[in-house]
Amino acid sequence: MLDKIDPTVTISRKDFKAAMAGLEGKLAELQQRVKAAGFPVLILFEGWSAAGKGLLLPKLLNPLDPRYFEVRTFAKVNEEAAMRPFLWRYWRDLPAKGRIGVYDRSWHRTALPQGQKKRGLSARESENFYQDVNAFEKTLIDDGTLIIKLFLHVSREEQKRRFDELRKNPGTAWRVDSADLQQNKQYNANLKKFSQMMKKTGGNGSPWHIIEADDKHYAALKMIRVIIGRIEAHIGNRLAEAPSGSNDNPAATADPAARWLPAVDLTERISKEDYKEKLTFYQNKISELGFLLYARRRSVVFVYEGWDASGKGGNIKRLTQRLDPRGYEVIPIGAPSADELSRCYLWRFMRRMPKDGHLAIFDRSWYGRVMVERVEGLASEAEWRRAYAEINAAERHLYNHGTIIFKFFLHIDKDEQLRRFEERAADPLKRYKITDEDWRNRDKWAAYEKSAEEMLARTSTEYAPWLVVAGNDKRRARITALEYACGVLERELGKA
Amino acid sequence: MLDKIDPTVTISRKDFKAAMAGLEGKLAELQQRVKAAGFPVLILFEGWSAAGKGLLLPKLLNPLDPRYFEVRTFAKVNEEAAMRPFLWRYWRDLPAKGRIGVYDRSWHRTALPQGQKKRGLSARESENFYQDVNAFEKTLIDDGTLIIKLFLHVSREEQKRRFDELRKNPGTAWRVDSADLQQNKQYNANLKKFSQMMKKTGGNGSPWHIIEADDKHYAALKMIRVIIGRIEAHIGNRLAEAPSGSNDNPAATADPAARWLPAVDLTERISKEDYKEKLTFYQNKISELGFLLYARRRSVVFVYEGWDASGKGGNIKRLTQRLDPRGYEVIPIGAPSADELSRCYLWRFMRRMPKDGHLAIFDRSWYGRVMVERVEGLASEAEWRRAYAEINAAERHLYNHGTIIFKFFLHIDKDEQLRRFEERAADPLKRYKITDEDWRNRDKWAAYEKSAEEMLARTSTEYAPWLVVAGNDKRRARITALEYACGVLERELGKA
Known part of the structure; x- marks a missing residue:
């Protein structure tokens, strides 16, 4: 999946400016329409370390009214979260209807070596993880949430270059830790892990969007286009659909026979x-x-x-x-x-x-x-x-x-x-x-x-x-x- | 204050049973009356280590409907709380009107060596602490909250005896740590610190109630009597008072002259x-x-x-x-x-x-x-x-x-x-x-x-x-x- 995508694609400054014309206004307008339509939007940012989230987030948020979006960072698992099922903190911070929630890192991270478990998940844990995550997303989506999953993709060379640059400056050197360097060293192995994670969680009507991020202008443009496209499609679908959501539920069959309650002996007493x-x-x-x-x-x-x-x-x-x-x-x-x-x-x-x-x-x-x-x-x-x-x-x-x-x-x-x-x-x-x-x-x-x-x-x-x-x-x-x-x-x- | 109280006072099992007759029912009835009257009750438990909170809490809670009380434990300052003003977590967990909140340890602890700061507070921090705490309590009390502050008092000998007993049993030894032993060793110095804390926070219509706790029956009886007495008095006062709360506010003077808004030059422009x-x-x-x-x-x-x-x-x-x-x-x-x-x-x-x-x-x-x-x-x-x-x-x-x-x-x-x-x-x-x-x-x-x-x-x-x-x-x-x-x-x- 990821290996088919070339993260080094670029766009000229001029083409970028031309392409962006009107998109920020469009985004601001869509925020108002989300508010009016009353569904929650959840935008997830995943990706390589140093993929440029710090630059991309403001590009997304600048056009928006800050009173109606919220950004949540899920980098570290704190004490409160570590003592509960791993989805707990993502449930807790869900945006309300009409609001846009931006998750800086998401539950997908849990499956990766950088996640909750230091050494990654066992085969059994991994199976449970994907089952839980897909069911969670399905529940939210069926409830009307628009989930937009972005993966910021940088090449090994570019990531290395960014780490080197950060480490040169004493003011930014702390932002690169040994896990980051490790990620670059084992780039190909990580590429496979990311690909697998995306393959296993890209169904459910909630696909991954890979953002080629070596060139920050290209990345910003693609990110904004993806988000605009998904929001517009979602509003369109809602208008087209019955308001009750998906009806393709296998449970919609005949009533089961009454067997639970009649089986109970209500006459038994205790002294x-x-x-x-x-x-x-x-x-x-x-x-x-x-x-x-x-x-x-x-x-x-x-x-x-x-x-x-x-x-x-x-x-x-x-x-x-x-x-x-x-x-x-x-x-x-x-x-x-x-x-x-x-x-x-x-x-x-x-x-x-x-x-x-x-x-x-x-x-x-x-x-x-x-x-x-x-x-x-x-x-x-x-x-x-x-x-x-x-x-x-x-x-x-x-x-x-x-x-x-x-x-x-x-x-x-x-x-x-x-x-x-x-x-x-x-x-x-x-x-x-x-x-x-x-x-x-x-x-x-x-x-x-x-x-x-x-x-x-x-x-x-x-x-x-x-x-x-x-x-x-x-x-x-x-x-x-x-x-x-x-x-x-x-x-x-x-x-x- | 504390040194005037003899924690070793006892009551016979028989006298205890006789005195308790009807008190549990009374407590249950008062919980309903609190619910009906719609004010919050906050019961704070402070005191020496091993003073017997584990035994006293159930004595208080057993008669109550568990759907309308909540117990919060504030032993350790976790990450979320440590990064905020120290009263934050107490604000966050306040009971709603009509409910009884029991705080196992409270904000007063912050002033003591066992509190947020390992070495206790500086003179300046201490002054700020008492100012903040007393203002916080006054705000809650004026808002209608009944705060009942209990201090569980045990003698040095009894505390020592309890520590020894806990440490004998491998199943309970972990419950005694070095800070506990230190507390017993420096009993008299701690007695002074507790006394000072209580003196400085006992005003505001929210006095400390010292519960003599060497004898668990005596302690339970006194605790329940204090709580019943305070709730009854509070309900009585509410009936007697105007519903608007205390009116003795020095701010109730003439309107200040309009000087802020007229002073602003609204004609200034920027190109x-x-x-x-x-x-x-x-x-x-x-x-x-x-x-x-x-x-x-x-x-x-x-x-x-x-x-x-x-x-x-x-x-x-x-x-x-x-x-x-x-x-x-x-x-x-x-x-x-x-x-x-x-x-x-x-x-x-x-x-x-x-x-x-x-x-x-x-x-x-x-x-x-x-x-x-x-x-x-x-x-x-x-x-x-x-x-x-x-x-x-x-x-x-x-x-x-x-x-x-x-x-x-x-x-x-x-x-x-x-x-x-x-x-x-x-x-x-x-x-x-x-x-x-x-x-x-x-x-x-x-x-x-x-x-x-x-x-x-x-x-x-x-x-x-x-x-x-x-x-x-x-x-x-x-x-x-x-x-x-x-x-x-x-x-x-x-x-x-």
Whole structure:
């Protein structure tokens, strides 16, 4: 791929000036159109060291209104990022709809020797990496993001020349380190690695654009032309397409048979004495396992879904009660904020993923996409249908990082819910817990049931299986969740 | 202070159980009342090493609903925090209204040898520290936050005993480091330091509560009693008080005479040639200074305020055009989000303060509090009156850290504004820039003028002075801002 491209191509100053005439104005105008159309643009800069990013970035940004773009640099992996799945920091900094985000280096870097891992990735890690990255890009693209991937390509001779020049001047010598020199020395091997990376990540409707960068004028012109071309095409495509995005989703088949919820025995009970004894036992156990998680630097994510009044809050409370409070966070999920609505629905969850050694407990979660958003029509059919695969991929990314994932669906029957609603309505201290919306949701029981069945069927994976917890007996449900969590954690931590 | 307290006091198990009866339920009920009343509670844990926080925190948190509290640990200063003013990370993690935030260690730690600086603070740094901390707490308290400061006190013998016990067990030995042992060895000297810290930060209606912690039952009981007492008193005070907060603000005096805006000569012009030449000159200069800022690890904050259509956007664009885009961020400020409204008005700005070596440019800023919020009645009189001192203190905190602060007020006259409004309305590409609100604001010119005068008079400080920029000639205004910025930066960086 890269070896077919000649980075030494040049353009005369005069031809450059002529070709650039009007392009800067065009770029400024397109920024306004992006803002008006309300989609995010993500421009990624990758390439050789000393390929001239420092000169090219201003050429791109000068014509733009600085209030509506943002530049993020991802050179070094800092502590916060190193303790989370590698895509975390790229998720966190995603531009909002209508804005242009420029990433100076991107997630692709992780696959290369200059990336997160000093010695490069193993074959297995490499496979996971490409799977995760391609799924991530697909999710963003399907959500309407325009991703423009630029690779700045310089020849070995030119790179060497630039390093020499930088090193001559004491004021710039620090900008060349041994890894840079190494890159030049092993230019051909690196060329292959870059080519492979681009080949494996150039699909998904998000191709790489190689910018020949020996000549800075040629590079600037090509960069601006590529960006203008992609933005114009994207605006054109949006006008041509249905607003719901790609519809070619294999998941759009018949509803799966209801088999998850009916299989749960809701009549089982636990005695008060038995409950007390087991609660103490498992709370102590999970507290010990919590310390072990910290020592082993493993992170854990709990997802709590279930019917209104199914006992999520009480269950979470018993789960966390004896955990070291410095090690976990409970994240209650309500209606999304404006900031959250202006980005991919997964954004607000991915940015809150726990650090290694810590636990995050989501009280409702990203599964809202295929439950409440589906039932209430807040997501289009295309959107919630493709969400199954998006969610599976996002969870696989956590799993690949080493995160342990629990997904509990607290199940109660309709009679039990009614009993609890009435009990709450009668208790002045609990009355706030029950709203008109709860009653309205109850009327849609069948629709929610159908959504739950499909969600359980499509997103229960080997690496992140669902557990449907029988919830009519609250106490029993708490023990079920705790016991299950302890068992999995013991296995994962090699204690069982 | 601390030396008057006997940490060895005990309580029998039986008396403890009797005294605790009902207190946990009370705490749970108060959490609901905090939520309903909608004020933030901040509980700070400080104290000796091995004072038993690990046991006390669960005692506090067990009765609470984990969805409405959050625990933050501030033991180590990580990279992100080390490159910013020391209060930044405490600002960033403030709980929202109605929530309880528990800080495991707090900003007070910074003053102690275990804090940010290995060798403790110099006399000057110490003075700045206490000034900054007390102003910070006052701002939060006046905003309605209940701050409860707990100091866990153990005797020298008990601390020694706990260290010995931890070190005996290979599973816990790592929890005792040399700094801990040092603390015990120099117990009396540390006692004095803690006492001094508490004396200097115990005012502001936010006293320290010393928890005698040799006996864990005694400690738990006292901790819970203190917290219940403070929350109950706070709810009582809120009911008794006017909702606008403290009104004893010395700033509530006569309006200052209008002297800032009339002093500006709006007739001065710059020729197009002169402009081009100076623009290139100063843009190159500030670009060089930007690299020097990075090398010297100095951060810079720009505030742009001014009339609608006074040219802020264009001015910012010229300021940033040749800066390394990886080194600055432009932050446009609009109406606050729900998240932002649920915290002190300064929160959304403080959390975005630039890292050392970087620039942040605010297009409108915290001065909205004393401009638009004052004029439109979005802040009460007590709120905007006390904001002058709050803002001055917040800026002084940045200054104490080493941040360079620019505050530009772009001034145009009413005729010029009308001319620009009409021009915008006539241009299809610029029409979006002008809204009904702009016309409504224009009708309140006199009120805004008065607010601007008072703002300039009360918040132009030695460490963060205002520059009123004559804006009728846009080009001239750009050169004025750039030239001024270059001059100050050269002085600050020792280049002039």
